Amino acid sequence: MKILHISDLHFPKKLSLFSLRGKAIVGYLSYRLRRKSKHPLVLISAMVEAISKLEYDALVISGDLTNVSHPGEFENAKEILKPLLTDKTFLIPGNHDRYQKRAIGPNPLFEKTFSEWMGTSLDPNLYIRSKKIAGKVFIGWDSNFAIPRITANGYVAPEVITKTVQSIEEPYILVCHHPLWNPKSEIESRGHRMLNRAEVIDKLKANPPQLYLHGHTHTNWVKLPGVRAPFPIVNSASSTRLSDRSHECGFHIIEVGKPIQYRRFIYSEDQFIETNPIFYEESEGVI
Template sequence: MKILHISDLHFPKKLSLFSLRGKAIVGYLSYRLRRKSKHPLVLVSALVEAISKLEYDALVISGDLTNVSHPSEFENAREILSPLLTSKTFIIPGNHDRYQKRAIGPNPLFEKTFGEWLGNSLDPKLYIRSKKIGGKLFIGWDSNFAIPRITANGYVGQEVIQKTLSLVKEPYVLVCHHPLWNPTSEIESKAHRMTNRGEVVEKLKSNPPLLYLHGHTHTNWVKLPGPSAPFAIVNSASSTRLSDRNHECGFHLIEIENSIQYRRFIYSEDKFIETNPIFYEESEGVI
């Protein structure tokens, strides 16, 4: 099983300020003034082209396809991803896809746009999505919620964790937007992290996933299994951002056989090339 994992795509889309409200105005201005140049269209095109040429069994996208969850951003994201949206694709939302309340309910824009690739709901009251691809089970959680302040926290409710662990009886890959672990060089602020991730990790010990795939923090890494989190944690964010001295960006191609092998691809000189994965022992970071 070869799993291609991308995240935090933040596809560029020009919006009218008159079409925004609340914190979306501040968020969009921040994107236009600070982050737009970090996600050039040429990189987006190169990503789609690179993925189209790779052999994989499953494509996992762990959120943040948009910037401020504007309706036209969802349409734009679907159009860009259209060559890659197949039965092999599994998508979950990120905090930027839940940036505004209207992106959550009662007819969520994310689900409306990407429902075909979200898998099946395991509980009508909880966001627990399930999809089998190539005989492998993928479970998706939504750790995001619309917050009126300019913060990016996440949370996974106890009922979501317990329900998942009670229903899943076979090896699985867990996909969620927020990290469960960070290297010491990438510690998240209190306004950015999943607020109960220690609890999540502790409960997952009873039925740990094969992999935990996430994004949110725009630097690639692979946290190897350890005593506290006995499973690999893989960050492929941001797959559409230019790397700099503070961000190692790209995506991973993960092969699960008797063992797990990792390949990493980065953008360099107008194309994606293969490079060395960035591995950490659990002791080199924090939960």
């Protein structure tokens, strides 16, 4: 099976400041002044075009389709992704898709817009989504929560982990927005990391996934199986960002077999081209 993994798309959308509330005003101004130029429209168009021409069995999007979870941003993201949204697509929200409390309930904007491609719920009280694509089970978690402060922490409740490892009886791919591991050169701040990722990894050992796919940190890597986390951890963020000295951006195609094979694509000279994946041993980073 070939899995094409993209993440942290942060599609640009011009918004009126009068339509924003609370921290969304600060977040949107930060995006317009600091990050908008890093996600040019020409790169976004090139990504959609490149993916449309590639062969894959499943397309996984691991969150952050928007910037401040404004209703207009969700419709904009859906329109841009329209050529890629098929029965082969599976997606989950990122922290920017949960940026405001009004994006979560009682009618969550992410679910309202993308429910057709989110799979089915395994528990009415927990966010555990499941979708089978080409015979492979994909499990999605929501590690995000909207809080008033300008932070980007993640958290996965213990009951979500327990329910997952106890109820899945076949090999599965786990998709979640926040990393479980970072290279030593990419250690996250206290306000950016998943708060209980050591607990997540320890509980997953009872029934580990074949792959853990995530985003959040805007540079690509593949962490190979190790002693603490006996499964690969793959970061395809940001797939729509220009690379620079601090960010190796792009996306992956992962062929699940024995062994698992990885291909990486980056934006260069107005198109996406294939290049070498970035591999790390578990000892080269931190949980």
